[in-house]
Amino acid sequence: MLPFRARFWIVAPTVGALAGLLYGSIFGGEPLVTAIRGIFIGAPLMLYERGLLARRWRELTRRAATPVFAVATLATYIAMIVLGNAVAGTILHRGFGVMADARSAMMMTETGFAYALGISALATFVFRVRELMGPRVFASLLVGRYHRPITEERIFLFLDVAGSTRFAEEHGDLAAQSWLGAIFAALALPVHRARGSIDDYVGDMALVSWSMERGTRDAACLRCVFDFVRSIEAGSESWTARFGAVPAFRAALHCGPVVTAEIGLERRKIAYFGDALNTTSRLEGLAKELDVPVIVSGDLLDRLGPLPADLRAVDLGLRPVRGRKEPLRIAAVREVGVDRIPGLAGAGARQKS
Known part of the structure; x- marks a missing residue:
């Protein structure tokens, strides 16, 4: 059996892809496109929350006062969502010919951004409750x-x-x-x-x-x-x-x-x-x-x-x-x-x- 940390590197992209497919089924979109965007947006956020990505920054913000922690965490989420969407758009455009140009492929709708932020907040809440209870x-x-x-x-x-x-x-x-x-x-x-x-x-x-x-x-x-x-x-x-x-x-x-x-x-x-x-x-x-x-x-x-x-x-x-x-x-x-x-x-x- 793979160690916990190794398994989570597989779990995080899988959950991200499922979240992307769910978005596509609700708001419309090609399954391949929404799944890839879900992977590159959702996986980094989950890995960050589990302390497997940007660990020092996460520990630093968690030790800060609650208002500072909240603002820093929100800023981190927004940066990861924007960057993840840009990477996914570049891959979709160059690898699968999605969109006429790379810039259009990297753009994100307001609905997509709100969905990504909401799902991330929900996942974070579940992780925190799980950590608190065991x-x-x-x-x-x-x-x-x-x-x-x-x-x-x-x-x-x-x-x-x-x-x-x-x-x-x-x-x-x-x-x-x-x-x-x-x-x-x-x-x-x-x-x-x-x-x-x-x-x-x-x-x-x-x-x-x-x-x-x-x-x-x-x-x-x-x-x-x-x-x-x-x-x-x-x-x-x-x-x-x-x-x-x-x-x-x-x-x-x-x-x-x-x-x-x-x-x-x-x-x-x-x-x-x-x-x-x-x-x-x-x-x-x-x-x-x-x-x-x-x-x-x-x-x-x-x-x-x-x-x-x-x-x-x-x-x-x-x-x-x-x-x-x-x-x-x-x-x-x-x-x-x-x-x-x-x-x-x-x-x-x-x-x-």
Whole structure:
């Protein structure tokens, strides 16, 4: 399967072409002409909104005050629409003989411009809502999957940022919030690659979950943790220059049945209820107590089966877990042959197999 970014370079022109064909069916026009114009107008706008085109400019405008952001975004859309239409017109004239001259081919009607701007605004709104809710939550709410509570088995990961309180004391709450925001933003891609879902943020902790089938495939839930750590380590110089510290983490993973349902009225979200979620939270506290960077329940290890050759589980025995009658078998997981795991908190990160 192609990576997400590669797939979007295919999705964006396809959606642009469909938008162009829709315009042709409503206002009239040759399908070839409207489809090509749709590709060259719609695709750049979608790629821009996904951060795949003019990324620095997009990040700069998003950090600006809301009025400045709105004006800059509108100007960017207009420039992309005009330029995209000009490129499409040139191709249509020279490649397909459309219009008597290139200038006429590059002209755009007021209706066409308004349509392109309106569709772009609608697509942007959908993208922003999707980003706010998360892809899985957005899709589930859209189709009403959890409109009625259901029972399902899920894998949960509690990823805790170590030392956040000390960072806030040294740098202030605003700097700490920026630091956590950057960390959680960096978490998005590893979670996406592992086909998981970031379901919530609670203080300095992120809650990630998987369906059992997705999370157990090639130990994706475990690989997500180490993939994230590697991405942080690769940018360690940037983290140090920007924040004065490279983030470190503790991770706890567990699985089990939960009840999943939509809750809320004015602000709806998908919530989980059950012992599995509570136990994962307790394991995160146990990881801190035992000074272990990555802790996994025996229940999850049994479902994962034999771990990939590059991962190793170290049995930590049966441990009492608050809220459970029976002790829980737990293990520490680390990469084979790694002397120190950068970015992972705890003495266990310095062991060597």
